Amino acid sequence: MALSIVDSCVNCWACYDVCPSNAIYQSSAHFKINPKKCTECEGDYAHPQCASICPIEETILDAAGEAINPLGSLTGIPPEKMKEAMDEIQAR
Amino acid sequence: MQLNVLGQENGGEAAASSCASGSCGSDNDQMAALPEAIREKVKNHPCYSEEAHHYFARMHVAVAPACNIQCHYCNRKYDCSNESRPGVVSELLTPEEAVMKTKAVAANIPQMTVLGIAGPGDPLANPGRTFDTFRMLSEQAPDIKLCVSTNGLALPDAVEELAKHNIDHVTITINCVDPAVGAKIYPWIYWNNKRIYGEKAAKILIQQQQKGLEMLVEKGILVKVNSVMIPGVNDEHLKEVSRIVKEKGAFLHNVMPLISEAEHGTFYGIMGQRGPEPEELQDLQDACAGDMNMMRHCRQCRADAVGLLGEDRGEEFTLDKIAAMDIDYDSAMKTRAVVHAGIMEELEEKEEKRKRLAAVNVPASADIIPEDTRPVLMAVATSGGGLINQHFGHAEEFLIYEASPKGVRFISHRKVDQYCIGGDTCGEKESALAGSIRALKGCESVLCSKIGYEPWSLLEEAGIVPNGEHAMEPIEEAVMALYKEMIASGALAEKAPEAESISA
Numbered sequence: 046m047a048l049s050i051v052d053s054c055v056n057c058w059a060c061y062d063v064c065p066s067n068a069i070y071q072s073s074a075h076f077k078i079n080p081k082k083c084t085e086c087e088g089d090y091a092h093p094q095c096a097s098i099c100p101i102e103e104t105i106l107d108a109a110g111e112a113i114n115p116l117g118s119l120t121g122i123p124p125e126k127m128k129e130a131m132d133e134i135q136a137r
Numbered sequence: 138m139q140l141n142v143l144g145q146e147n148g149g150e151a152a153a154s155s156c157a158s159g160s161c162g163s164d165n166d167q168m169a170a171l172p173e174a175i176r177e178k179v180k181n182h183p184c185y186s187e188e189a190h191h192y193f194a195r196m197h198v199a200v201a202p203a204c205n206i207q208c209h210y211c212n213r214k215y216d217c218s219n220e221s222r223p224g225v226v227s228e229l230l231t232p233e234e235a236v237m238k239t240k241a242v243a244a245n246i247p248q249m250t251v252l253g254i255a256g257p258g259d260p261l262a263n264p265g266r267t268f269d270t271f272r273m274l275s276e277q278a279p280d281i282k283l284c285v286s287t288n289g290l291a292l293p294d295a296v297e298e299l300a301k302h303n304i305d306h307v308t309i310t311i312n313c314v315d316p317a318v319g320a321k322i323y324p325w326i327y328w329n330n331k332r333i334y335g336e337k338a339a340k341i342l343i344q345q346q347q348k349g350l351e352m353l354v355e356k357g358i359l360v361k362v363n364s365v366m367i368p369g370v371n372d373e374h375l376k377e378v379s380r381i382v383k384e385k386g387a388f389l390h391n392v393m394p395l396i397s398e399a400e401h402g403t404f405y406g407i408m409g410q411r412g413p414e415p416e417e418l419q420d421l422q423d424a425c426a427g428d429m430n431m432m433r434h435c436r437q438c439r440a441d442a443v444g445l446l447g448e449d450r451g452e453e454f455t456l457d458k459i460a461a462m463d464i465d466y467d468s469a470m471k472t473r474a475v476v477h478a479g480i481m482e483e484l485e486e487k488e489e490k491r492k493r494l495a496a497v498n499v500p501a502s503a504d505i506i507p508e509d510t511r512p513v514l515m516a517v518a519t520s521g522g523g524l525i526n527q528h529f530g531h532a533e534e535f536l537i538y539e540a541s542p543k544g545v546r547f548i549s550h551r552k553v554d555q556y557c558i559g560g561d562t563c564g565e566k567e568s569a570l571a572g573s574i575r576a577l578k579g580c581e582s583v584l585c586s587k588i589g590y591e592p593w594s595l596l597e598e599a600g601i602v603p604n605g606e607h608a609m610e611p612i613e614e615a616v617m618a619l620y621k622e623m624i625a626s627g628a629l630a631e632k633a634p635e636a637e638s639i640s641a
Contacts, residue, residue, distance in 0.1 A: 055214050056229075057258060059203035062265075063330075090330045098327040100204065100213040119207060120404050121324040121334060135409040137369025 046108050047080035048093055053104045060095035060105070069095060171430065175388055178305060178359060180484070181250045181477065182282060183446050185306065185361060185389060187434050187547055188487075190446045191523040191612075192480045195251040196242050198235035199226035199441040200266045204258035205290050206326040206342060208312075209404040210365055210395055213258075226257045226441040227451065232269035234456060240278055241459045242443055244469035246450070247476040249443075251282045251306075256440035261291040264298070271302040280470050282306065286363070290326060290342055292349025300356050307353055308391075309346055310363045313371050314378055316340040321370050324404070347385065354386030361389040361432070366413050366421055367405070368395070379425035390425055391432035394418050416579075419548060433549055445521050447534050447550065487523070487611070506621070511629055512541035514548065515616050516577050516601075518585035525607050525615050529588035535576060538612065540620035545613045551576040574599050581633070582623070584615055 047068075050060070054075035061069045061076060066089075068082035078095070085108070086093045096105040096113040102120075103112040117123045122130045171179075179185035183193045204213065230238060243249050252274060254260040260267040271283050284306035285299065292309065299307065313319045319339025326338040333341065353360050362382045364375050371378075379390050395412040397405040413421070422431050436446045444450040516535040518527035537548040553573045570592055577583055583601055586608040596603045607615035623629055 057202045057204065057213055058263070059205075059258070059327075062203055062263070063327075092331055094330060097330065097332040098203075098205065100207055119324060120209075131408050134405075135411075137410060 046085055047078060047083035048085055048095060049078055049106045050076055051104055051106060053101050055101055057100065059098045063094040063098050065089040065094060171388065175359065182306065183251065188484065190434050191521055192248065194246050194249040194445045195253060196239065196249055196443040197253045197255045197440050198230055198238060198270065199257055200230050200232055200235045200270050201254055201256055201260040201263035202229055202258045203262045205262040206288050207324050209322055209324065210397060212402040214402060226439060228456060232266055232273060235270045236273045236277060238454055238459055239274060240464050240466050241462050242454055243278060243281060243473065244464045244466065246444065247473045251284060253284045253286060255286040259288050260285050261287045261295045264295065268298055268302065271304065275302055278466065280473060289346030289349050293345060293352055296349065296352040296356060300358065306359050308361045308363055309350060311346050311378055311382060312364050313374055314343055314381055315374060316343060318371050318374050319343055322367065350382065350385050350387060360387045361391060362387045363391045363393060365395050366392050366418055368411055368413050368417065372421060375421060376424055379429045383429040388430060389432050390429045391435050392422050392425060393435055393437055396437065415549060433547060506542040506624065508542050510542050510624060511633060512539050513620055513623065514539055514580045515619065516580040516583040517612050519612060523611055525584045525610055525612055526586050529585040529592055537580065538616045540616050545616045570595060577601050582619060584619065
């Protein structure tokens with residue numbers, strides 16, 4: 046049971062600071078998670094901390110390899126609603 | 138004559154100048170209304186004093202990458218050397234590297250008075266890195282002013298620590314006081330170990346910002362409020378923001394235009410949210426000015442900017458270049474003290490001169506400008522020092538001043554658009570010139586130290602009269618002198634150019 050960081054990571058350090066298990070380390074290209082240390086925050090927090098602060102969608106994956114923050118989840122606009130939102134914004 | 142100001146609740150008169158005499162050189166002494174103690178604190182701070190920004194330089198060190206909120210005008214993939222806007226940096230620094238860089242810049246640019254931490258994330262979301270930097274700097278470079286810029290979410294918890302490090306300037310970005318507006322600007326925040334979305338998130342952020350503002354004011358720390366003007370989202374709302382933050386004790390409000398180019402990859406950029414036109418921004422700043430001391434000279438600089446506000450000398454101070462420098466900070470501090478004293482002396486002389494002129498309240502009849510004379514916008518090319526001292530062709534930006542019977546006031550700066558809009562035949566030279574002319578839209582004259590023949594005629598065709606007669610003169614005096622020349626020659630009998638929206 047461990048989360049992982051993929052190469053869309055922008056190295057902003059946010060996850061590193063909030064990990065309660067010190068499982069995140071700086072590495073070449075991007076930050077990584079030590080699977081031996083990662084607890085997915087069980088026992089510490091209701092939600093995994095790295096995935097709760099990461100600003101980039103599809104960058105932190107769960108143990109099954111699924112994105113915890115899928116496309117559209119951080120802008121608040123689901124992809125199928127994108128067109129509608131765009132039209133509203135461009136009318137401003 | 139000054140304006141427009143739809144929906145302004147009060148304070149129309151407050152915007153009027155205290156200077157009634159036509160011979161007065163300036164009505165834009167932005168700091169004039171401030172208490173002496175505050176003026177003392179900001180007189181050499183380029184981001185807090187319009188006058189100081191002609192003389193003193195600032196720098197930002199990029200030690201704070203993490204952020205605790207998302208703003209729709211920000212893209213966290215900030216690693217670009219060609220963009221100049223908040224949140225963008227080329228290299229992140231450790232606190233130790235930041236201290237080295239600060240000392241290197243301070244030694245090489247003695248006019249540098251201020252070190253700020255402004256990102257590229259939120260400084261207070263990186264308390265370890267931010268406060269380590271401040272602690273080392275206050276020990277090793279005590280002659281540098283420290284300041285910080287924050288979104289405010291973590292501010293209440295940081296106030297004690299800020300006070301301890303002697304940081305007496307804090308900027309809070311406050312874009313709204315209404316969660317419904319906030320939900321359109323901030324998609325989420327990270328709060329109490331959870332990601333929170335929408336209005337609930339905006340409400341927490343607003344509460345924290347307001348609480349932080351009150352706590353800072355309580356401690357006697359100067360607070361500037363930055364707001365990003367987003368048309369159709371918070372433009373009208375910012376008048377209320379301005380009123381509230383002033384009431385709570387912020388001393389300066391800086392309303393900045395949204396930057397939202399699609400290629401920046403921000404949410405607003407990609408979605409096609411427009412930024413304000415210069416005249417929309419100016420109208421809003423003027424509307425807020427009835428309630429609040431406004432800042433208009435902000436350049437929205439990068440989180441690693443170095444130099445005078447209009448310039449960025451960051452390239453001269455990359456880590457590898459700094460490593461090769463041998464800095465003797467003690468001797469640098471002595472040089473700096475002499476340079477600072479020299480500039481302050483010059484500023485005090487200017488101030489004395491202003492006072493003397495204002496005291497002459499019986500101007501010669503030729504000096505009285507009839508009250509119904511229309512205002513004129515003029516552009517100025519300057520490389521600092523408060524003088525008209527830059528060649529037209531070297532200007533990367535112009536300062537825009539308004540001359541009116543009330544005097545001269547600084548309006549804004551305009552960047553020269555360098556990109557080419559023409560077809561294959563359009564050479565680089567032509568496009569830069571076309572960019573300059575576009576940047577001067579609405580101005581009737583441009584004051585510079587020198588100008589070439591070719592741009593001269595193109596400017597005249599565009600209805601902008603180039604003027605090199607006032608080279609090396611102080612800006613405000615030159616603008617007033619030219620205004621009077623224009624009145625005398627009858628040039629103001631003609632209508633103002635179309636783009637001119639200030640005298641609606």
